[in-house]
Amino acid sequence: MKSTFKKSLCTLLATVTMLSMLVVPPPPKVSAASDVTVNLSAQKQVIRGFGGINHPNWIGDLTAAQRETAFGNGANQLGFSILRISVDENKNNWYKELDTAKAAVAKGAIVFASPWNPPSSMTETFNRNGNTSAKRLKYNQYGAYAQHLNDFVTYMKNNGVNLYAISVQNEPDYAETWTWWTPAEVLNFMKNYAGSINCRVIAPESFQYLKNMSDPILNDSQALANMDILGAHLYGTQVNNFAYPLFKQKGAGKELWMTEVYYPNSNNNSANLWPEALEVAYHMHNALVEGDFQAYVWWYIRRQYSPMNEDGTISKRGDSMAQFSKFVRPGYVRVDATKNPNTNVYVSAYKGSNKAVIVAINKSTSAVSQRFVLQNGSASSVSPWTTDASRKVAAGSNINVSNGAFTAQLPALSVTTFVATLGSSKSSVTDAIYDIEVDPALAEEVLAQ
Structure with missing residues (x-):
C-alpha cells in the first residue's frame, strides 16, 4: 500500500470518527x-373504574365542557367512569354537587360521596395529644349522623343521582382540619349504626391505608356485614404495603377501592412534567397489580397537578391515567x-x-x-x-x-x-x-x- 494512500485513508477515517462523535445516535433498543x-x-379483580373528585365548595365546579372532557371517552377525553363528591356539613350547599354529578351519570359514570365533617351541632372538641381544639362526633349523635348521611343519599336520588356508595368519613386518621375518629369509634359506628344507611357504605378511608383503621372492621362480623367497600388513600404508602392479606382472607363479597391520591406530588404546574407524569401510570399499575384495587380515584380532577389542567385541557398526568381509563372499562377483569x-x-x-x-x-x-x-x-x-x-x-x-x-x-x-x-x-x-x-x-x- 502506497504511503500517500495510507495517509488519505487515515484522514478519511479520522473525519468519519469525528463526525460520528458529533452525531448522537438514538438510544439503543x-x-x-x-x-x-x-x-x-x-382472572383477578373486577375493575369498577377510574376517576377523581369534583369539589365545588373548595375550588369551583367543573364547567360543562370540562365534564365532557372528564367523563366522555372520545378523542381528547379522559374516559373517567367514577366521580367522587363531598357531603357538605351544611345541607344548603348540597345543590352545588348536582350539575357535575348528573352530567357524569349521563355519561355512564358512578358517583360516590365522602364527608369531611358532620353538622357542627353533632360535634364536640376534645384534647387530642395536647390539641384541645380537635373535633370528633359526639357519642350520642351516631344515630343522627347516620340519618344525616341517609338524607344526603335521598337528596341526590330525588335530584337524579343514585349514589353508588357513601363513605363514613374522609381520612379519620389525618383530621387536623376536619373530624377525627379512632379505630374503636369507626368500629362502633360500623357495627351499630352503618346498617341503617340506605346505600353501599365505604370505610374507613385511612389517609395512608393504615391497616389499624380497617383491621377491626374485618375482624368483626357485624361491622364487616355493614361495610360494602373498603376504601383507602395512598398518601405516602409504600408499595410493599399495598397488599392486604386480611382483606383477602375475610373480605369475600366486598370491594376494595383506592378512593383518593395525588402522586408523586402537588407542586405547581407539575401536571405536565415528563417523565415525572409517567410515575402516575406506574402508581396505577402498582395499585391494580400489587394492591388488587378495583377503583383508582385521583384527588381534584382539575388542578395544576391533576389529570386536567386549569384551562380544561388534558395534562400529561391525565394522559397517563387515560392509558388505563379509556381502555380498561367498568366491569372488565384484570x-x-x-x-x-x-x-x-x-x-x-x-x-x-x-x-x-x-x-x-x-x-x-x-x-x-x-x-x-x-x-x-x-x-x-x-x-x-x-x-x-x-x-x-x-x-x-x-x-x-x-x-x-x-x-x-x-x-x-x-x-x-x-x-x-x-x-x-x-x-x-x-x-x-x-x-x-x-x-x-x-x-x-x-x-x-
Missing part, C-alpha cells in the same frame, strides 16, 4: 429479558400477566366486552423490544396507543398476532396500551376505543348492583 405471558383465563419482564418494564392485562387490554410501562431511557404471548384466547392483531414525552394517547399502526404472540417496541419513558378484539379476524383502531364510550347495558348492571 433493548430486547426484554423475558416474554410477557397473558393468561386470559386467570387477568394474570408477567408483571415485570424486564428491568423498568411493568405490565398488567385485562379483559372485557370481548377485548383484551394490555398496559405496558417502560421506565427505561432506552426503547425495549417486548414479546407478548396470549394464552387461552386468540386475536389476529392489536392496536397500540402510546403516551411519551411528545405523544398523548396517540394511536399507532396495528401489530399482527402470529401463533398467539406479538412483538412491540416500547418507546423510552412511555406507557403503551394494546387493545385486541378476541376471537376476531381483525382489530381496528375504531373498534378499540370509540365503541367503549359506555356500554349502556353494563352501566345499568353496575348501577343496579
Whole structure:
C-alpha cells in the first residue's frame, strides 16, 4: 500500500470518527429479558373504574365542557367512569354537587360521596395529644349522623343521582382540619349504626391505608356485614404495603377501592412534567397489580397537578391515567400477566366486552423490544396507543398476532396500551376505543348492583 494512500485513508477515517462523535445516535433498543405471558383465563379483580373528585365548595365546579372532557371517552377525553363528591356539613350547599354529578351519570359514570365533617351541632372538641381544639362526633349523635348521611343519599336520588356508595368519613386518621375518629369509634359506628344507611357504605378511608383503621372492621362480623367497600388513600404508602392479606382472607363479597391520591406530588404546574407524569401510570399499575384495587380515584380532577389542567385541557398526568381509563372499562377483569419482564418494564392485562387490554410501562431511557404471548384466547392483531414525552394517547399502526404472540417496541419513558378484539379476524383502531364510550347495558348492571 502506497504511503500517500495510507495517509488519505487515515484522514478519511479520522473525519468519519469525528463526525460520528458529533452525531448522537438514538438510544439503543433493548430486547426484554423475558416474554410477557397473558393468561386470559386467570382472572383477578373486577375493575369498577377510574376517576377523581369534583369539589365545588373548595375550588369551583367543573364547567360543562370540562365534564365532557372528564367523563366522555372520545378523542381528547379522559374516559373517567367514577366521580367522587363531598357531603357538605351544611345541607344548603348540597345543590352545588348536582350539575357535575348528573352530567357524569349521563355519561355512564358512578358517583360516590365522602364527608369531611358532620353538622357542627353533632360535634364536640376534645384534647387530642395536647390539641384541645380537635373535633370528633359526639357519642350520642351516631344515630343522627347516620340519618344525616341517609338524607344526603335521598337528596341526590330525588335530584337524579343514585349514589353508588357513601363513605363514613374522609381520612379519620389525618383530621387536623376536619373530624377525627379512632379505630374503636369507626368500629362502633360500623357495627351499630352503618346498617341503617340506605346505600353501599365505604370505610374507613385511612389517609395512608393504615391497616389499624380497617383491621377491626374485618375482624368483626357485624361491622364487616355493614361495610360494602373498603376504601383507602395512598398518601405516602409504600408499595410493599399495598397488599392486604386480611382483606383477602375475610373480605369475600366486598370491594376494595383506592378512593383518593395525588402522586408523586402537588407542586405547581407539575401536571405536565415528563417523565415525572409517567410515575402516575406506574402508581396505577402498582395499585391494580400489587394492591388488587378495583377503583383508582385521583384527588381534584382539575388542578395544576391533576389529570386536567386549569384551562380544561388534558395534562400529561391525565394522559397517563387515560392509558388505563379509556381502555380498561367498568366491569372488565384484570387477568394474570408477567408483571415485570424486564428491568423498568411493568405490565398488567385485562379483559372485557370481548377485548383484551394490555398496559405496558417502560421506565427505561432506552426503547425495549417486548414479546407478548396470549394464552387461552386468540386475536389476529392489536392496536397500540402510546403516551411519551411528545405523544398523548396517540394511536399507532396495528401489530399482527402470529401463533398467539406479538412483538412491540416500547418507546423510552412511555406507557403503551394494546387493545385486541378476541376471537376476531381483525382489530381496528375504531373498534378499540370509540365503541367503549359506555356500554349502556353494563352501566345499568353496575348501577343496579
